[in-house]
Amino acid sequence: MSPAAETPEDGLPHCRGYAPEKVRARLEGRLKLAGNPDGAGARLTRVGTESESVLWFVLQGASGKEAWLAVSPVGGEPWAFNGRTLKISPRSQESELSALHRVGLERLGAKLDGTSFESLRRLIKGRPAAAPAPDAAPPPDARTQPPLGPHCEDWAHPDQWREFCCFPAIEWCPGETFLGSVMFSGSACTLRYGDLECQEGLLYLSHVAQSHWAFTKDPGGDAPAGGIPEYLALLDDRDVIQGVGVRKVEDILERIQDTPSQSSLQFYNCCIPMMTGDDVRGPLARFQERTGRKVVFTDMSAVGCHQESLSQHILRELSAAPRPSPKAAEGRLNLAGFRRTRGRDELVGLLADVGVELNAAILPAVAPEDLAGYRRAAVQVLMPNTYYREVYEVLGGLALRTLAGLSPYGGAGAARWLRAVGACFDGAVAARLEAALVRLDATIQPEWERLSQRAAAHRAGFVLGPGDATRLADPASSAGVQIPALLAEMGFGIDLLVFRERGRPDDAGWQSLLSGLPGADRHRIVPFGRREELSRSLRAGGLSIVYSNIRNDRRLIRRGLAAFSLRDLEMGLPGALRSLRRLVERCELPYFRENARLLGGGS
Amino acid sequence: MRRMERIALFGKGGGGKSTIASNISYLYAKSGLRVLHVGCDPKRDSTLRLLGRRARTSIADVPFPGDPLQAIERSADGIDCVETGGPVPGIGCAGRGIIMAMEQFERLRLLEQDRYDAVVFDVLGDLVCGGFAAPLRNGFVRKVAVVLSDEPMSLFAANNLARMVRTHAGGGVALAGLIGNCRYDADAARSVLEGFAARLGTELLASFGAEPLVRRAERACQTVSRFAPKSEVSGQFARLATTLRDLDASVLPLPTPLDDAALDMFLRDGADSPAAPRRNPTRPRRPGK
Numbered sequence: 001m002s003p004a005a006e007t008p009e010d011g012l013p014h015c016r017g018y019a020p021e022k023v024r025a026r027l028e029g030r031l032k033l034a035g036n037p038d039g040a041g042a043r044l045t046r047v048g049t050e051s052e053s054v055l056w057f058v059l060q061g062a063s064g065k066e067a068w069l070a071v072s073p074v075g076g077e078p079w080a081f082n083g084r085t086l087k088i089s090p091r092s093q094e095s096e097l098s099a100l101h102r103v104g105l106e107r108l109g110a111k112l113d114g115t116s117f118e119s120l121r122r123l124i125k126g127r128p129a130a131a132p133a134p135d136a137a138p139p140p141d142a143r144t145q146p147p148l149g150p151h152c153e154d155w156a157h158p159d160q161w162r163e164f165c166c167f168p169a170i171e172w173c174p175g176e177t178f179l180g181s182v183m184f185s186g187s188a189c190t191l192r193y194g195d196l197e198c199q200e201g202l203l204y205l206s207h208v209a210q211s212h213w214a215f216t217k218d219p220g221g222d223a224p225a226g227g228i229p230e231y232l233a234l235l236d237d238r239d240v241i242q243g244v245g246v247r248k249v250e251d252i253l254e255r256i257q258d259t260p261s262q263s264s265l266q267f268y269n270c271c272i273p274m275m276t277g278d279d280v281r282g283p284l285a286r287f288q289e290r291t292g293r294k295v296v297f298t299d300m301s302a303v304g305c306h307q308e309s310l311s312q313h314i315l316r317e318l319s320a321a322p323r324p325s326p327k328a329a330e331g332r333l334n335l336a337g338f339r340r341t342r343g344r345d346e347l348v349g350l351l352a353d354v355g356v357e358l359n360a361a362i363l364p365a366v367a368p369e370d371l372a373g374y375r376r377a378a379v380q381v382l383m384p385n386t387y388y389r390e391v392y393e394v395l396g397g398l399a400l401r402t403l404a405g406l407s408p409y410g411g412a413g414a415a416r417w418l419r420a421v422g423a424c425f426d427g428a429v430a431a432r433l434e435a436a437l438v439r440l441d442a443t444i445q446p447e448w449e450r451l452s453q454r455a456a457a458h459r460a461g462f463v464l465g466p467g468d469a470t471r472l473a474d475p476a477s478s479a480g481v482q483i484p485a486l487l488a489e490m491g492f493g494i495d496l497l498v499f500r501e502r503g504r505p506d507d508a509g510w511q512s513l514l515s516g517l518p519g520a521d522r523h524r525i526v527p528f529g530r531r532e533e534l535s536r537s538l539r540a541g542g543l544s545i546v547y548s549n550i551r552n553d554r555r556l557i558r559r560g561l562a563a564f565s566l567r568d569l570e571m572g573l574p575g576a577l578r579s580l581r582r583l584v585e586r587c588e589l590p591y592f593r594e595n596a597r598l599l600g601g602g603s
Numbered sequence: 604m605r606r607m608e609r610i611a612l613f614g615k616g617g618g619g620k621s622t623i624a625s626n627i628s629y630l631y632a633k634s635g636l637r638v639l640h641v642g643c644d645p646k647r648d649s650t651l652r653l654l655g656r657r658a659r660t661s662i663a664d665v666p667f668p669g670d671p672l673q674a675i676e677r678s679a680d681g682i683d684c685v686e687t688g689g690p691v692p693g694i695g696c697a698g699r700g701i702i703m704a705m706e707q708f709e710r711l712r713l714l715e716q717d718r719y720d721a722v723v724f725d726v727l728g729d730l731v732c733g734g735f736a737a738p739l740r741n742g743f744v745r746k747v748a749v750v751l752s753d754e755p756m757s758l759f760a761a762n763n764l765a766r767m768v769r770t771h772a773g774g775g776v777a778l779a780g781l782i783g784n785c786r787y788d789a790d791a792a793r794s795v796l797e798g799f800a801a802r803l804g805t806e807l808l809a810s811f812g813a814e815p816l817v818r819r820a821e822r823a824c825q826t827v828s829r830f831a832p833k834s835e836v837s838g839q840f841a842r843l844a845t846t847l848r849d850l851d852a853s854v855l856p857l858p859t860p861l862d863d864a865a866l867d868m869f870l871r872d873g874a875d876s877p878a879a880p881r882r883n884p885t886r887p888r889r890p891g892k
Contacts, residue, residue, distance in 0.1 A: 237703055241663045243694025276696045 186367025194270030337383030343575030645689025661688025698734015
């Protein structure tokens with residue numbers, strides 16, 4: 001069968017294509033928006049028109065969120081900027097905008113203020129169609145533009161055949177990932193108020209993606225065994241019509257009142273009570289007053305916006321926490337951004353053996369008691385993470401010695417991280433830690449070398465689109481892990497299958513991703529421009545395993561390839577060994593190769 | 604099999620919709636039609652005059668997963684009466700209640716299967732959201748009559764209702780006309796309403812004045828057509844019912860609601876205000892349903 005006869009790539013829910021940077025140079029030049037309007041990360045990435053009445057702009061922040069600004073006529077007035085945002089993506093309200101977005105929007109607004117709508121429209125639509133220079137970038141690819149304007153979120157995007165990392169899709173589900181929302185652990189409980197379909201029935205990203213980020217319902221993740229109690233006040237049709245759903249909330253609150261072990265309540269309601277005007281604020285305020293327990297809104301309540309961002313919440317709690325004596329903080333360590341896994345527990349255990357005690361670990365989940373005692377530590381270690389920037393700014397304001405920029409992934413990375421942590425304490429700790437590392441290394445090294453030799457027989461692939469290389473190269477954008485470097489350390493050969501748009505210059509990011517990796521001669525860049533070319537590379541490129549954030553990715557399975565993701569990579573030295581063993585065994589497993597036709601369907 | 608009459612009465616609250624709708628339902632039943640009378644108001648008072656008492660329950664009150672048909676009560680005159688129900692004031696979503704009732708009608712195929720010859724919807728007056736226009740979707744209603752007086756807010760509401768009909772005209776809904784119900788100076792009001800009807804591209808189907816007999820019938824929880832069948836006002840209701848039934852929705856013109864400026868002018872100057880140029884009255888094609 002010829003490659004062209006390949007069946008369409010279906011069955012890829014939530015794999016949303018995203019537009020690459022398609023800035024209209026003329027608009028940028030006129031508005032002086034080139035680069036960062038706020039000088040700190042937010043940038044204008046797209047402009048467009050919707051019918052003849054709305055112009056829209058997309059500001060992309062470094063956090064991965066986008067703010068959509070729509071400019072529309074004010075009723076009866078001349079067409080002019082009215083400073084109104086019609087939509088903030090993803091599904092967020094203005095109050096959720098980061099400071100960067102707000103600043104960017106305000107500056108953009110200031111630039112547009114007084115500009116007539118018509119002149120803006122002409123500016124955007126009336127760009128003269130000059131003949132492109134031979135080396136010029138091609139015209140915007142219609143496939144990568146949002147097809148139906150700013151009010152359309154599109155799934156099954158035409159580009160999804162080459163989307164394997166799906167970073168934007170993952171980041172655009174903040175409720176399901178750690179990127180933006182408060183998630184409690186410890187002595188807390190969650191109360192959700194909404195309809196069953198919204199709360200539980202929908203196919204959430206965490207059910208389809210095997211991303212490291214999608215873990216909130218993962219029993220192996222941050223939540224303690226069994227998770228924190230989660231209650232659902234089920235809103236049905238009659239509750240909506242008769243406005244009596246709040247009674248269910250009140251009923252549950254009365255019952256929660258009798259469970260003294262839960263010191264905090266995280267409240268979430270879906271959009272329906274917001275639209276019907278249910279008064280959930282009253283019962284929750286009374287509950288707070290009656291019980292003295294904290295109530296944290298992690299979504300909009302019915303009347304007014306009560307959303308508290310993660311950074312706001314942490315700032316509030318830390319401000320209220322008592323300041324301990326320096327003596328009480330000696331030899332104690334805080335971790336921020338270290339997802340609770342077996343690897344993290346081993347790191348903490350190792351540090352405890354040399355005299356460093358874990359005081360508190362926050363993020364992605366936050367236990368109320370950890371925040372209350374967070375200041376009772378001498379050192380805090382922050383996992384590199386772009387998405388926690390605002391929280392880290394809050395933590396940076398504390399009078400704690402801070403270690404940032406290192407992550408304990410891979411053999412060398414874990415050792416480097418441990419030594420850096422040890423250096424934050426007294427010399428005796430550092431000496432004990434060095435001795436422990438030597439012992440640990442001696443136990444791990446023989447098997448690591450055997451596994452590395454087996455790994456050398458395999459090649460790991462990454463299918464990358466515009467922007468993916470930057471994210472993969474930056475540990476702060478991928479949960480602290482520089483994934484290609486880690487795989488190279490393990491001994492794998494690496495193939496970067498990179499999408500190259502016709503006529504576009506090569507992305508320097510591809511080369512920088514591979515430069516400096518061990519075994520440089522074993523790694524290569526394989527460009528592709530069409531689906532058939534990618535298909536050929538996946539089938540016959542000698543790959544054993546390919547990175548994908550989509551669970552049971554049929555594009556790989558049907559070609560006999562195994563998949564891996566961030567989720568397979570563990571922190572710490574023993575964690576690195578387990579990760580290597582896991583990947584090698586997956587490469588050697590004949591299951592996918594032998595059953596590709598049965599498992600993947602299609603050709 | 605005769606064509607089923609699907610009529611809805613809209614209008615500002617307190618304008619006499621329920622009184623008129625009840626009389627129409629009664630007169631249709633008396634003429635031998637099998638009638639379903641649907642009250643779309645959380646107050647549940649539309650069927651009061653037909654049943655002689657408050658409806659016992661409503662569709663919204665039937666516990667899930669109960670049978671919504673339990674909410675239908677048959678009056679002494681053989682009229683099936685049902686209230687969609689809804690919340691007490693200040694909470695909930697009455698519009699959603701009407702939508703759910705329509706969904707139940709559809710699920711039960713209540714308006715199919717040759718069960719009724721006429722269905723009369725009495726819908727809460729001020730159009731506040733799409734839920735109150737739910738009967739205009741999916742072919743539940745073909746003819747809309749707007750009950751109004753010559754008071755400014757009533758005219759304002761009627762103009763909005765004409766816009767609503769225009770919005771839903773593509774589904775086969777037509778504005779049958781206006782029904783005046785004025786308490787004071789009925790003759791003067793009539794000329795205002797006729798002028799207003801002309802501007803909306805429709806007709807004044809009937810005009811009622813203050814009628815003590817109607818009030819007496821209401822106190823007796825009856826329709827005046829039943830309470831005083833030989834009275835002049837009952838004759839008026841009978842003529843209205845016949846007119847409504849005889850109108851062919853497929854040939855009624857599209858309403859031409861006034862824009863804000865023209866409406867303001869009409870409210871200020873009444874029938875003396877200059878008429879706005881008529882828009883294209885062509886009806887959109889009806890769907891095949």
